[in-house]
Amino acid sequence: MSTTETTASGVGPVEGGYSVDNPAPYIEAPRQRTRKTPKSTRGNFEMAAWLFMRLSGVVLVVLVIGHLLIQLVLDGGVSKIGFAFVAGRWASPFWQVWDLLMLWLAMLHGANGLRTVINDYAERANTRLWLKGLLYTATVFTILLGTLVIFTFDPNIR
Amino acid sequence: MPAGTLYRGREGMWSWVAHRVTGVLIFFFLFVHVLDTALVRVSPEAYDKVVATYKTPIVAVLEYGLVAAILFHALNGLRVIAVDFWSKGPRYQKQMLWTVVGIWVVLMLGAIYPVLGHAARELFGS
Numbered sequence: 509m510s511t512t513e514t515t516a517s518g519v520g521p522v523e524g525g526y527s528v529d530n531p532a533p534y535i536e537a538p539r540q541r542t543r544k545t546p547k548s549t550r551g552n553f554e555m556a557a558w559l560f561m562r563l564s565g566v567v568l569v570v571l572v573i574g575h576l577l578i579q580l581v582l583d584g585g586v587s588k589i590g591f592a593f594v595a596g597r598w599a600s601p602f603w604q605v606w607d608l609l610m611l612w613l614a615m616l617h618g619a620n621g622l623r624t625v626i627n628d629y630a631e632r633a634n635t636r637l638w639l640k641g642l643l644y645t646a647t648v649f650t651i652l653l654g655t656l657v658i659f660t661f662d663p664n665i666r
Numbered sequence: 667m668p669a670g671t672l673y674r675g676r677e678g679m680w681s682w683v684a685h686r687v688t689g690v691l692i693f694f695f696l697f698v699h700v701l702d703t704a705l706v707r708v709s710p711e712a713y714d715k716v717v718a719t720y721k722t723p724i725v726a727v728l729e730y731g732l733v734a735a736i737l738f739h740a741l742n743g744l745r746v747i748a749v750d751f752w753s754k755g756p757r758y759q760k761q762m763l764w765t766v767v768g769i770w771v772v773l774m775l776g777a778i779y780p781v782l783g784h785a786a787r788e789l790f791g792s
Contacts, residue, residue: 562746562747562750562751565743565744565746565747566744566747568740569740569743569744572736572740573736573737573740576733576736580729580733580777580780580781581777581780581781584784585780585781585783585784586720586721586726586729586781586784587721587784589717589720589721590710590713590714590717591706591710591713591714592710594703594706594713611700614696615696615700618689618692618693618696619693621686621689621690621693622690622693625686625690646697650696650697650700650701653700653701653704654700654703654704656707657700657703657704657706657707660707661706661707662707665706665707665709665710666709666710666711
């Protein structure tokens, strides 16, 4: 574009008219954030999910390996497990909290893992929608059922 | 299935594949496990009946497989955290994987008697 004879365009002459005493009008940079810019609607969900996998993972290593030791290794292994054994353990708030925390963290950790797997392998948007709908339904149901069982456990049910 | 499912085919990729497979298996077991434990709200008999099947030799082998999946996922998960947060993690990822495999083998050898012992006694007499 010529800089000397642009009179018909909307820009006007760039050289010649402006000086220190007569500065060019300030033009805001494109895409600069101002007070009028709408807030991003995307958020940091994926970063939070990534961090959650690592934090819950460390806690789950302790909770789950402890759980395996108690249930499958110590004191006769799987042979001793029965209603009486469960009643004995859930008589203590410590093991109730242990199992509750393990349930919530493991279910959310697993659900987020499977969400990633679905996003990776289900190529059609509709397939992803249905698989994730099924995943979230099953996850919410299982977390609520497990929580209810821990809180309403009755050793004298019979 | 997306085209090109082989990425680089070395330790980094195969540990990632194993982490996925074990993770999905453990998650599906978790659903079943919460449901079977929920039977304590039905009756002691219903719970004990289902747990009795967990004490059979065939399920003992499945339990050994579950322990294998959980221990690998746990140890390799700690390796992933080290790769992400430790400044030298990416450089030592291969050495860390072989450390994971070594600890896993030792723990799996140690789990043979506690997890499979009762099945062996049932099959071959004590």
